[in-house]
Amino acid sequence: MNEVIHNQTRRDFIRKLAIGAGGLAVLGNFGVVFRLHGATGNMLRGIVVDFTKCTGCRTCETVCSAFNHLVEVDGEMLNGLGNPWLSNIKVHWYNPDVDIPMVCSLCEDAPCIEVCPVEPDEVTGHKPMYRDPITQTIRNNPDTCIGCRRCARACSRQRTGVIQMDANRRPIGMCSLCNGDPKCVKYCSFDALKYVELHDETEFRKMSPDAVARILIERFYDIRV
């Protein structure tokens, strides 16, 4: 069986946004995006976890993987089967028992972009690690990326550690927000994931799983690790 893997494209995201905004043409129109996200000017929306509800089932991993890595089956593009390895959201387990789904925090001051050593190129105007201005998600251009891993290291040392390197030495694991309709949020059976505005003070934002675990273990069990 021939399989072709496609990733969701920026074009799809914009198309969805346009439909949601009643057909407004938003392609390249940055000002409309601000209005769409609210008058406050805080435009950042991302995924947050309610740890009192998460049961660690990892359904989120399987749907992120399935929807973001389509396969071609008999000429039709279908969801993958949901290999957790390909997921952008990853659930970390601990003993004492806490389960911690980690997903890209869409850091405004993204260290992964800051440490990227490659100069912005003339064609795109940005580094290989860049923030997509429409979706606000962090993306990597595999053609200009040199595979140095500094982004993954910075993420791991300073923030959530979601960035991993794939078999081609390119960073993966940055949340795509599934074109504005995040599937992990939709499919979580326990309402543990929400797609909300992100602020500096959003609890657990930009923290490593170990740091979150320490807090939760104390909160749930009154045990200091």
Add this chain to the structure above:
Amino acid sequence: MSANGYYGILLDVNLTTREVSRFQVPENDLKMFVGGRGLGMKILWDRLKEPGIDPLAPENPLMIMPGPFLGLPIPSASRTTVICKSPRTSPVSSPYANASSISYASMGGFIGPEIRFAGYDGIVIQGKANTPVYLYINNDQVEIRDATEFWGMDTDDFDKKFIEHLGDRRFRSCYIGTAGERLNPMACIINTAARAAGRGGTGCVMGSKNLKAIAVRGTGQPNVANHKRFLELLEKSRAAFAEDTESRRNWRYGGTANSITSASDRGVQAVKNFQEGTFEYAHKIGAKAAREQIWQRDFSCFCCKLACKKSGVAKGAYGGLVHDGPEYETGTMLGANLLIDDINGLNKAIFIADDYGMDIISVGNAIGFLMEAYEKNLVTKEFLGGIDLKWGSVDATLEMIHLMGKMEGIGKEASQGVKHLSEIVGKDSHKFAIHVKGHEVAAWNIHARPEWFGISYATCNRGACHMHGGSPSAQNQLALRDSIGACNFASSWFRNELAFHNFMSAITGIEWTAESFEQAGERIINMERIFNHREGFSRADDGIPDRFFEDAPTHGPSKGILVERDAFSKMLDDYYTQRGWNPETASPGREKREELGLGFA
């Protein structure tokens, strides 16, 4: 590369030579025995060509078998079966000194899916390492590594330290505690510190191979035959679970601990070494009490929407440890069965038994026997190592669990099981040694439900088992569930279009029907029976202890109820007739074997 749901490959490990190879499973075996428990049973038969092998001998194959549902995000598809020859059971008579039955035990969590992500349909382990080792599986990189630094560690500590040692928290592991290392017959295999492949002494067999743990990490996934159809069924099954039903709420609320009070209310709980069916203080150790006093979180196995597992922290003198408890079996066998009504003490007892890595059902059953023997002055306090083993005593119970875990003094005798205890105690104590074939009866009592639990315990091929089922049809279906990797608790959602056999059809590309599904289960159970028959088991080994014919409960809904010997004998006759088995050998003859494709046996 997987095709049609299977890789067709098992990891074949020889711990004596420290060689690892890939065993190609004949396609016909996949069709006939499906996976999990069924496939393990076929391999057990193929590898043990002679009866009477010592279950602690290197050739006893220890198998970890996930099943074709695993690795796919089907709700609750998380169960893995461990199969081997049993160190617990023995027939009434046999020409073989080491005669014993098959053994299997099922566990949930995440290790089964991970084995399938790594690219294998299971793991077969034979031989014995000359020093403690662990099996390291990282996709196709498989190594036998030194575990000397971990030998002597109990399961909770090991669970924390081993993952640090592996250096990658994506690994999933299963392991034994010091009970398994000491070849404690009641030793089990643990994962995530609180999930157990509990019954049948599989941890003892693992310890006999000097195998401390198995660590698995995988980045692949099986393919399915009909991708589109599979996705349709998957979407519909997720929608089915999304409905806010009472059943789903109950699983989330209390897990199996809900039954601690409901079984008592119905008079079907194991109370006071099975003398009674109702526990006056069941409400003090049940789900509501646990929610109010102990539980902090609900958690799930892979892709499960029920979240029946609980983690909590007990308080007071027995407090400070985080663990999953009580569940129905653990909460009853160390609670109601021992007349213990202190939920914090109960949680500690459960933790300690899990920490050693012991089958809590068997441990609780054995302690109940000793409490009764002590009360009746059939044994002295000295015999019990100085423990004042009174009904309801948490401290005495904790002391006894420690002795059993360490296999010291009376603990060593008790770890051999209630059959053995009744032999050394004598004085007709066999009448209240509640086991079948040498394997302890579990938390569902028999007086009030002999037609279901009596048959389940009497006829199960691994010894007394509450999960076997009370009718041939139920047994066949449950055997298939253990073979595909589905969780029983979620099974009621898989009906009509979402029936398990429809998923199997989409996964394998073979048209499975309800009938062919059940026939595969029938085949597996018959295969188990054939193995046992060859060891010397017969109808004499299918029975229930005298207690249920002679000692009626004194209170509750089952007050005064006794099972009638003749009536039960007739139930067994009917059962054998339905199964098409010879009523004396209690096993399939030539015709039945041919019908099921077991003519080779």
